[in-house]
Amino acid sequence: MxxxxxxxxxxxxxxxxxxxxxxxxxxxxxxxxxxxxxxxxxxxxxxxxxxxxxxxxxxxxxxxxxxxxxxxxxxxxxxxxxxxxxxxxxxxxxxxxxxxxxxxxxxxxxxxxxxxxxxxxxxxxxxxxxxxxxxxxxxxxxxxxxxxxxxxxxxxxxxxxxxxxxxxxxxxxxxxxxxxxxxxxxxxxxxxxxxxxxxxxxxxxxxxxxxxxxxxxxxxxxxxxxxxxxxxxxxxxxxxxxxxxxxxxxxxxxxxxxxxxxxxxxxxLAVGAGHGPVNHFHHGVLPSARDVAGYAADLWTTAAGDLERIYELPFIAALGDGSLEEADFAYYLAQDALYLNTYSRVLAAASSLAPTEAEQAFWAKGARECLDVEAELHRSWLVGREVSMVQGPETKQYVDHLLARAGEGDYAVLVAAILPCYWLYAEVGAVLFREFEQAGAPDSHQYAMWLRSYSDPAFAEATRQAIAYTAEAARRSTPAQWTAMQEAFAHSSRFEVDFFDAPSRRVPRGRA
The missing domain is CATH 3.40.1190.20 (Ribokinase)
Known part of the structure; x- marks a missing residue:
């Protein structure tokens, strides 16, 4: 791997x-x-x-x-x-x-x-x-x-x-x-x-x-x-x-x-006996004026650690080489369908809070695609299969977190919470698809469609734009907002790890 x-x-x-x-x-x-x-x-x-x-x-x-x-x-x-x-x-x-x-x-x-x-x-x-x-x-x-x-x-x-x-x-x-x-x-x-x-x-x-x-x-x-x-x-x-x-x-x-x-x-500081000076460097050098790449790099530090944990999961290894049990993949897709139903509403909330027309249109488009493009991928696997459509605990924790951030009404914090679903999926999809191609895997690889969908250049470009909008929101944020953004991003990033690991930990195993 x-x-x-x-x-x-x-x-x-x-x-x-x-x-x-x-x-x-x-x-x-x-x-x-x-x-x-x-x-x-x-x-x-x-x-x-x-x-x-x-x-x-x-x-x-x-x-x-x-x-x-x-x-x-x-x-x-x-x-x-x-x-x-x-x-x-x-x-x-x-x-x-x-x-x-x-x-x-x-x-x-x-x-x-x-x-x-x-x-x-x-x-x-x-x-x-x-x-x-x-x-x-x-x-x-x-x-x-x-x-x-x-x-x-x-x-x-x-x-x-x-x-x-x-x-x-x-x-x-x-x-x-x-x-x-x-x-x-x-x-x-x-x-x-x-x-x-x-x-x-x-x-x-x-x-x-x-x-x-x-x-x-x-x-x-x-x-x-x-x-x-x-x-x-x-x-x-x-x-x-x-x-x-x-x-x-x-x-x-x-x-x-x-x-x-x-x-x-x-x-x-204890300077002078009269009107003393203020403490200019109480927080060190603030990141307020950094460019968007600087903020993205800070978020990537968190994402990279969680991405490494994702690559170590049995579910990902088996998904990549095609040996994953179909029941596990069906469970994963069922949970993903439930997740995306809420995620589309959260993206719509980001659109309503966005400060520019371009950002409003971007998040609104993402909300529509959750219900259209992704739903088609799920239907192709879930129709005809007996799989529970009840939220698992990992899914519930994740969507509850996103809904709570949406309810707070802070655009910057909300998009930080949204971002890991774009970023980690895009990174995982790109790596798995690259290994899929390098191995010369045939189209008979039963998960080829999923690997291709998340390695799609359009999805990668959407991810870049999501990162840029989030980093721009960070550049405009107050120090307190930036701290809240980092916390929201870190929580979502950890939930991504749990989400990928959920099929391997579900009980009972072996049943769709």
Missing amino acids: TRVPAASSLQPVPGKPRPRVLSIAGSDPSGGAGIQADLKSIAANGGYGLAVITALTAQNTRGVTGVHVPPVEFLTRQLEAISADVTVDAVKIGMLGNAEVIGAVADWLGAHRPAVVVLDPVMVASSGDRLLDADAEAALGRLMALADVVTPNVPELAALLGEAVAADWESALEQGKRLAAEHGVSVLVKGGHLDGDISWDALVDLSGASASDVTVFEAPRVDTVNTHGTGCSLSSALATLLGAGLVPTEAVGAAKAWLLEAIATSSE
Whole structure:
């Protein structure tokens, strides 16, 4: 029997590289904010960070004691050096210092507009120190017109509008809507400065015209003084995730979930006596921005181990060489027919949850084929044979698992649970058919039809597409979703082993 390959031949072609994210911001020698925090956030969320420094600060966790703005000509040389050599996928803009610097950055953006621009209008540090002079604050309007998302905190939101600081979440959200409408830019309203047990954020799209244009995110507020650089960290994480291809609501949700843990575990760092930094690498480097092949490879690690166990099963060995008892094969096909009846409903559920028309059509087609093509294969064997059509325990456990994932309504987790039925069947079918051909097995091999059906190129291509859609869902997922996807996939993969082994363990043996 051929052993399981080191890598699946069905994995999708690798996608684009990690997003290259440029931070244009000031430095923080204490490492908790500014360029230093941006680079940590970019790396933690799976991107490659570049940095152009707009200002040098003398600061620590207790406050800012000095700011030095280098000549603007040198800033321009830094920007041009980057754009002459590197394709920038996303830009995060932080502390700018003065109106002249803002003008230089705006000129560069006008000439070299990256796909994503996130503007964090840094005006006030966590310590309360002002980081932008009055002329620069007035000049920010030009820069906002070039941004995709602006991420002000509550005091900065008020300053941008020339209004009083909002005292509650509802007022802050209304200010965010007005800012979005005034400048034609999406605004991430951050409620971290407000009181209450819940920390609210809201993404207001560029129209800000109705409730449907607002997506609200909530999380428990963490009781800590370690808030140094939270705005820098969130905006650079958001730029990275947007640069990786996540849609804005997904990117904000993932960035907020990551920052929540970074704040919650910040006491582990014990840096400084004031507002300490957040723990950027609480989960190591997150896989958020990896390409689809990276996620597929992680899933394959689980699938490969279970596939090796499948190849060691007596049922598979006997199926491959044609010596399998007909009663065992009939039992297997009967259970497969029962399984596919439920599997078709689960695929239909995936179609209803899918985020794109292409994915909807793909899973719907799979649901139809479960009832059409596969049913014909089963009828050709089951008609005229006395075989029980009662679910065996292995079948019931498997379909109960799939139905539970479908009932949860999480598309990413559901397709991860669905995938092993495609992937492991395709791999097993391909290997068994290859050995069937190499052995010169005649058409009299009583299981030739099954071997040919699962080695069909169309089924292999459908499997590749299923892997790609699942991996793409993983790339868009939050860290918690990705963990749930891996668990759902692992359960289904183990159920596949049990399903193939069930005919050999059924009692009594030898009866159809």
